[in-house]
Amino acid sequence: MPGVPTDPAETECGNLAVPMEEMVAATNPAPAGSGDAAPVPAAPGRIGVVGAGVMAEAMVAGWLRRGLVQPQQVTCSHPRPERREELRHRYGVEVVGSNASASRAASIVALTVKPQMLPRVLPELRGTLTDDALVLSIVAGASTASIRAGLGHSAVVRAMPNTPAQIGSGVTVWYATPDVNPGQRELADLLLHALGVSVEVEDELQVAMATALSGTGPTYAFLFAEALIEAGVHLGFPRHLARTLVWDTLRGSVDFAVQSGEHPARLRDMVTSPGGTSAEALAALERGRFRTVVGDAVWAAYRRTKELETGTSSAGGPPTGPGASGRAG
Numbered sequence: 001m002p003g004v005p006t007d008p009a010e011t012e013c014g015n016l017a018v019p020m021e022e023m024v025a026a027t028n029p030a031p032a033g034s035g036d037a038a039p040v041p042a043a044p045g046r047i048g049v050v051g052a053g054v055m056a057e058a059m060v061a062g063w064l065r066r067g068l069v070q071p072q073q074v075t076c077s078h079p080r081p082e083r084r085e086e087l088r089h090r091y092g093v094e095v096v097g098s099n100a101s102a103s104r105a106a107s108i109v110a111l112t113v114k115p116q117m118l119p120r121v122l123p124e125l126r127g128t129l130t131d132d133a134l135v136l137s138i139v140a141g142a143s144t145a146s147i148r149a150g151l152g153h154s155a156v157v158r159a160m161p162n163t164p165a166q167i168g169s170g171v172t173v174w175y176a177t178p179d180v181n182p183g184q185r186e187l188a189d190l191l192l193h194a195l196g197v198s199v200e201v202e203d204e205l206q207v208a209m210a211t212a213l214s215g216t217g218p219t220y221a222f223l224f225a226e227a228l229i230e231a232g233v234h235l236g237f238p239r240h241l242a243r244t245l246v247w248d249t250l251r252g253s254v255d256f257a258v259q260s261g262e263h264p265a266r267l268r269d270m271v272t273s274p275g276g277t278s279a280e281a282l283a284a285l286e287r288g289r290f291r292t293v294v295g296d297a298v299w300a301a302y303r304r305t306k307e308l309e310t311g312t313s314s315a316g317g318p319p320t321g322p323g324a325s326g327r328a329g
């Protein structure tokens with residue numbers, strides 16, 4: 001199927017050992033409907049979740065925790081019986097082996113399979129959706145045009161969450177096709193809020209751009225943290241201490257920057273004394289072309305997103321500079 005990605009998305013992450021409801025509870029212990037949370041409207045109708053893996057579980061756990069849906073409103077499809085049993089046991093949702101059974105009569109059909117499964121799954125769903133159903137896809141690199149063509153259905157939301165969504169602390173950027181009505185738009189926003197911050201964009205290209213910035217963003221953050229921890233170990237810190245110092249420094253710096261509302265360049269300037277340690281460290285980063293490398297990485301991720309959208313591949317190709325292939329990828 002043209003336009004449907006056939007490669008694994010580079011924004012995907014591995015399964016976590018801890019059940020989603022435990023991770024979310026540890027991070028955000030306020031249960032749905034508890035005093036400090038504003039009451040939220042419930043999602044109407046049934047939700048079919050097609051391909052109930054890690055991100056799907058994060059979504060279902062968030063919806064249930066916030067009281068947006070009742071377990072009996074959710075039907076999750078999965079090919080493996082043990083995974084179906086796991087989901088039924090943890091959340092009390094309905095589970096089915098057939099993707100078509102999950103989407104039939106659902107008012108929302110969440111597409112949460114890996115990109116390479118989409119060419120197989122879309123034909124299974126074609127003809128099962130009701131006219132007023134909303135398709136909510138989080139499949140990386142799958143354009144609304146390819147989903148609409150594959151399903152023969154025009155109300156589609158394409159969303160790009162990121163890994164912290166698994167604990168309700170993600171950022172999701174989403175685009176709705178013109179056939180998504182205002183009520184469905186509101187519902188999509190409500191459901192995506194269960195993953196953290198939800199940002200709607202008017203231009204689908206910005207979902208591809210967000211894939212490179214926020215979707216892939218945790219990868220940049222993890223690599224930077226890893227490099228700092230290794231540097232700390234190289235200095236002579238025990239690993240556990242280096243880890244604590246780095247994570248708490250990063251967490252505190254982000255909180256401080258967000259609370260101050262200042263541009264990061266100004267905050268950096270504030271902590272850089274003439275002839276001091278920060279000035280010396282910054283000079284070393286600039287010699288290493290830190291900004292250029294970060295910019296190149298974001299552009300490389302963007303180009304890869306566009307390749308996944310069009311089904312082309314550059315695997316093994318040489319790296320290219322920022323903007324070398326333009327925004328159209």
Ligand SMILES: NC(=O)c1ccc[n+]([C@@H]2O[C@H](COP(=O)([O-])OP(=O)(O)OC[C@H]3O[C@@H](n4cnc5c(N)ncnc54)[C@H](OP(=O)(O)O)[C@@H]3O)[C@@H](O)[C@H]2O)c1
Binds near residue numbers: 078117
């Ligand atoms: N994880 C992230 O942080 C993240 C961020 C942004 C976007 N996304 C997107 O979210 C989607 C899901 O990612 P994920 O990390 O949740 O992956 P995942 O855990 O692998 O979830 C996909 C699930 O689909 C199942 N599956 C395989 N074949 C199927 C079929 N024919 N029909 C129905 N289900 C089938 C898989 O089963 P098996 O376990 O047996 O393979 C797996 O449990 C991807 O498209 C990804 O691009 C993920």
